[in-house]
Amino acid sequence: MRSSRRQPQGRVNAPKDWGSRGLALFIKDGCRRDGGALRRCPGQQIRLRRAASALAVRTGRPVAEGPLREPSTDNAWFSHVAFPGDADFEDANFTGDAGFGNVTFTGNARFSSAAFTGNAWFSDATFTHDADFDHLTFARDAQFSGARFERAPFLGPLNCGPLLNLSEAIFSVPVTIQVAAEEVRCVRTRWDATVSLRLRYAKVDLSDAVVTQPTAVTTHPTPFPNMPASDFTGEPTVKMTSLRGVDTAHLVLTDTDLSSCVFTGAFHLDQLRLAGRTQFASVPTGIIRHACCP
Template sequence: MRPIEVAAGAPLCLAHTDVGRVEAILARLRPGGEVDLRGTRLSADLLRRVLGGVRSEGTPVLGDANFTEAVFADDADFGRTVFKGATRFHGARFERTAHFDEAVFEGDVTDFRVARLRQAAFRWARFDADVDFSDAVFHGATVFADAEFQGAARFAGARFRPNPGQPTTVSFTGAAFAGVADFGRVWASDRVGVDFTGASFASADQVGPLGAERVVVDRVVFGAAVTVELLATAVSCVRTVFEQGVTLRLRYARANLERASFAGPSSVIGDESGADTAFDPLPTARELDFDSGALADLVRRDRSDRPERLWAPSVTSLRGVDLTKLTVSDADLSRAAFAGASNIDKLRIEGRSRFARSPGHRVLSLRSRRQLLAEEVAWRVTRRRGAAWRKRAEEIGDELRPPSPEALATLYRSLRKAQEDSKNEPGAADFYYGEMEMRRHAPSTLFGERVILTLYWLVSGYGLRATRALLSLAVTVALAAVALHRFGFAAPGLGFGASAVYTTGAAVSLEPKLFGTVVLTWPGELVRILVRLCGPLFLGLALISVRNRVKR
């Protein structure tokens, strides 16, 4: 369709038309005609009359539409408008709401770069070609729910800001991205969350780096191998499907990966600040446009170069996840729930990933600390194990549902194998300790087995506490020396020192002739036999404990 002309060869341009001629110009509008409103300040009434002039069967239809640097003083309602040609809102400013619900953009160019939009709504909008929102600024609730992006969707450098004093959500729920989805260095101010629930990314290989207080990626389907880079305080990937795998690079976030599907080789990586990382450099407060809040505090402290592991993300749940193809690197697993996950023994744990630590308790005057699962902490709190365990539960979060000791023993056994396969013997030793602890406390454990396990724990910490084994040896030697001094020697007159030397030698020596012709009473012989049995046993347990701690 030919453009509507004001003068020969000149397309319609209200920005440069006298007020007296506006009525005549609007009367000449036709569906599909070109409209040039560059730099025009549009009231709601004027916009309504422009769109009314291009209606076809009740639907506004525009050809090439140029709204570059236009100012929309009132609510701008482009709902159900069809843009058939090149559409340009470059640098446009929407001072009130911007409604594009069910709008259709059919042209090869859709340009919203550097635009400033308030309460923008693109529900069920369809973009048949590339659309560019680079460096645009969105104020207030922004909705792209169920929008269709057939070409590239570019939001690089966009900013999302909240309504003053109110939490705000940027919604891409149910949106479909068929091509490139460029969210590079998109920053949302504090109190702003970005929600992609139910969206689909058919071929995007990169999403982010994107920063927001919270990012929700629940039930999203990624059709291609993708790298997702997020800076946030909370990330939710519940039931997310990664059909070809994912590299999920996180900073600060507590990430919930419950029932996520990792069909291809995947990794969850903590992104440390430094050269060549996703968030290098970190955004400034000016970029993020916030002064307070959880995310603001983290970024501010992170930029201060304090020696803290602020950057390390925390995985809070792996329930229901098949871990066969997953690698976790440089992440905090101290809050992670593993119950219900499958193929835990195939999980690869690398870098500076860490688990929860026991609060430390005294056994025979020795403090014993180890790595453990958050679910064990929750279980011990249910047994009222004291203030130290309750404090640790508060640190990692008390919302976990404690599994049974039998289930915990299975989890520890699988994680032990995973650590052994990664050649991390000290880590495997801690999980072996946890497995034995759960077996000892399990109601299904037989009484005789529980007694053996309790003795094994008491004298050597399941063969993992060298100091406890040596202390057990020392106590055995001391008690045996007292016994021999009182009734063990046939010849009277031997002092306690001689008894101590004799029992020590019996504990560590295999050659009794070293002790000469000392004659023992029959109770003394029983004591000597006991010492000869326990001494090598405790020494062996001590050596095994040391080996388990230093072996790689």
């Protein structure tokens, strides 16, 4: 009779080369793998402050309860993991790609002052309490598509590289989002309460976003305080690329560039409020011919 060796759902795939491939934690429904055996640790705070290292797991020791000495990891994957308590990744330096797809944070998720050198995936993650992503740096894409923020009042300030993707994300409480990025994508994003998007440099796509409460998109004129220097240069003006399918009755745009924005299918454009300095497309030049009246 062939034995089943199916990997339990929610367990993180362990790289064969522990030392070079970095972080590998085995967590399923509040359990952790220590020395080859799953041990129940309900409500325990998982701390990876200043580092998230596989060395503790590799040697069979529990994940450190205090700061670790080596502040870096290679690729780190946490797909379908449920953190039973607070998850603390403050000051962690992820030197490779990091995946938190379909992760459930049942406690506070702390990523303050962390740095992601590779791509970061938080797609379909659920944050049931605070999600501390302040003073954070994403050198490459930051994917939060389909993520659910149930009680997080802030996202940022953070520096992103090419893309911050919030498409199909759900924000259940009033939230302030502060981001410097090349592009902020909010396709079919749903805000169930008021939202303030304070952005720098970004091209913003709000196609089919669900806006039911007062929503503000503003160019933040000065760098966010206590943030590391970014590679962005020039004017930080936010460029709106699409309001396709959006009900703009609750939308306020401040100091934005609308010269290339698509308005097709937008609702209540007569109630769209523009504040500050708004840039529009230039008037076409050249000779305009009119047909002669008979």
